[in-house]
Amino acid sequence: MRHPELLIPASSLEVLKVAVIYGADAVYIGGEAFGLRAKAKNFSLEEMKEGVAFAHAHQVKVYVTANILAHNQDLAGVRQYFEELKEVGMDALIISDPGIFTIAKEVLPQTEIHISTQANNTNYGTYQFWYRQGAKRVVSARELSLEEIREIRANIPEDMEIETFVHGAMCISYSGRCLLSSFLTGRDANQGACTHPCRWKYALVEENRPGEYMPVFENDRGTYIFNSKDLCMIEHIPELLSAGIDSMKVEGRMKTALYVATVARTYRLAIDEYKKDPKLYQSRLPFYREEIAKCTYRQFTTGFFFGKPNENTQIYDNNTYTKEYTYLGIIGEANKNGLYAIEQRNKFVVGEEIEVIKPDGRNLTVSVKKITDADGNNMDSAPHPKQLLYVDLGQELSPFDILRRKEEIR
Numbered sequence: 001m002r003h004p005e006l007l008i009p010a011s012s013l014e015v016l017k018v019a020v021i022y023g024a025d026a027v028y029i030g031g032e033a034f035g036l037r038a039k040a041k042n043f044s045l046e047e048m049k050e051g052v053a054f055a056h057a058h059q060v061k062v063y064v065t066a067n068i069l070a071h072n073q074d075l076a077g078v079r080q081y082f083e084e085l086k087e088v089g090m091d092a093l094i095i096s097d098p099g100i101f102t103i104a105k106e107v108l109p110q111t112e113i114h115i116s117t118q119a120n121n122t123n124y125g126t127y128q129f130w131y132r133q134g135a136k137r138v139v140s141a142r143e144l145s146l147e148e149i150r151e152i153r154a155n156i157p158e159d160m161e162i163e164t165f166v167h168g169a170m171c172i173s174y175s176g177r178c179l180l181s182s183f184l185t186g187r188d189a190n191q192g193a194c195t196h197p198c199r200w201k202y203a204l205v206e207e208n209r210p211g212e213y214m215p216v217f218e219n220d221r222g223t224y225i226f227n228s229k230d231l232c233m234i235e236h237i238p239e240l241l242s243a244g245i246d247s248m249k250v251e252g253r254m255k256t257a258l259y260v261a262t263v264a265r266t267y268r269l270a271i272d273e274y275k276k277d278p279k280l281y282q283s284r285l286p287f288y289r290e291e292i293a294k295c296t297y298r299q300f301t302t303g304f305f306f307g308k309p310n311e312n313t314q315i316y317d318n319n320t321y322t323k324e325y326t327y328l329g330i331i332g333e334a335n336k337n338g339l340y341a342i343e344q345r346n347k348f349v350v351g352e353e354i355e356v357i358k359p360d361g362r363n364l365t366v367s368v369k370k371i372t373d374a375d376g377n378n379m380d381s382a383p384h385p386k387q388l389l390y391v392d393l394g395q396e397l398s399p400f401d402i403l404r405r406k407e408e409i410r
Helices: 013-021 045-059 074-084 098-107 125-134 146-155 180-185 234-242 258-275 280-282 285-292
Strands: 006-011 026-030 061-065 094-096 111-117 137-139 160-169 217-219 222-224 230-232 246-252 325-334 340-343 353-357 363-366 370-373 388-394 403-408
Touching: 006 013, 006 258, 013 026, 013 258, 026 045, 045 061, 045 074, 074 098, 094 098, 098 111, 098 325, 111 363, 125 137, 146 160, 146 234, 160 234, 160 258, 230 388, 234 280, 234 285, 246 258, 258 280, 258 285, 258 325, 258 353, 258 403, 280 285, 340 353
Parallel strands: 006 026, 006 246, 026 061, 061 094, 094 111, 111 137, 137 160, 160 246
Antiparallel strands: 160 230, 217 222, 325 340, 325 403, 340 388, 353 363, 353 403, 370 388
């Protein structure tokens, strides 16, 4: 059995450090250009260097995304960007465009290249092609079943790696595949029966804003319509391992530190406990399910892994995110008075009960005993986002412990 890598996203330097501490084997990040998450915070070159140094100090790899489908005007900038990346020391680039791939081979010949899912990697012939070009790894298309991935594994070189998304958001239109025609009219665009619903006029109405019509968003990289249920394979670690997957990838380069910590920690525990004892993994399934639901999510699906999904398994009937816990902040170092630093992210008050999550899998229920500002002045509450505070929670804490509060679900 292959030893799988757990690959976790990071939207910022802070989240990268959280991903590393909470169990990632590798982290993928975006620079300030040429990635597909333009609205993420992303990393400056200096932040990349610091993030790579932190990750490598913990024996964790870092991959940098450059997976846009480039236009002519992008190519000169890509070359300059890759020249700048020479100083970063990342472990691999994630690329989908052959033109960008060629530039990367010229500018960064010693850097591994991983082929993004955006390149529509649906068969072993595609994997063999990219291997001959010098790619180390290919990210499978989200439409593949486990049986198809198993067949790819059997038909590619042993040292070629398969990376697969196992958790996170899924788009209705992805990997070059349009599902709109089939979903709206029952006529399959992928079988030549397209009704061209992409050319119809659309508007979005948010449930809390009736009568306010918003157009479908489009920019120079593509059109963005709707999302499906969230992918979740936490209950199917054995099947993922038996398919020959080398890297289990979590989607979410726009997510908070709490989301990343919760998902990374849960998958880390599930993978390690299955490898230690499959019976232990089976006995812990309720815990994994409960933990993974503690971060913001929509309804869950297993996507295409067990066959082609229908509208009931893929499309949600309620697009509202479920939010059971609120992210309060990350614990820093203690001051001379024994209070712990925290940069507050949401309001909490003295006397309320909150939860500390730790990288080793423990969840501690604590009471907020004391809050002071940076000057040592006592405070009854922490109302200002990103304010530097010091807290006493009646427990010994460690840097990177995360605070969260359970919310009432109505």
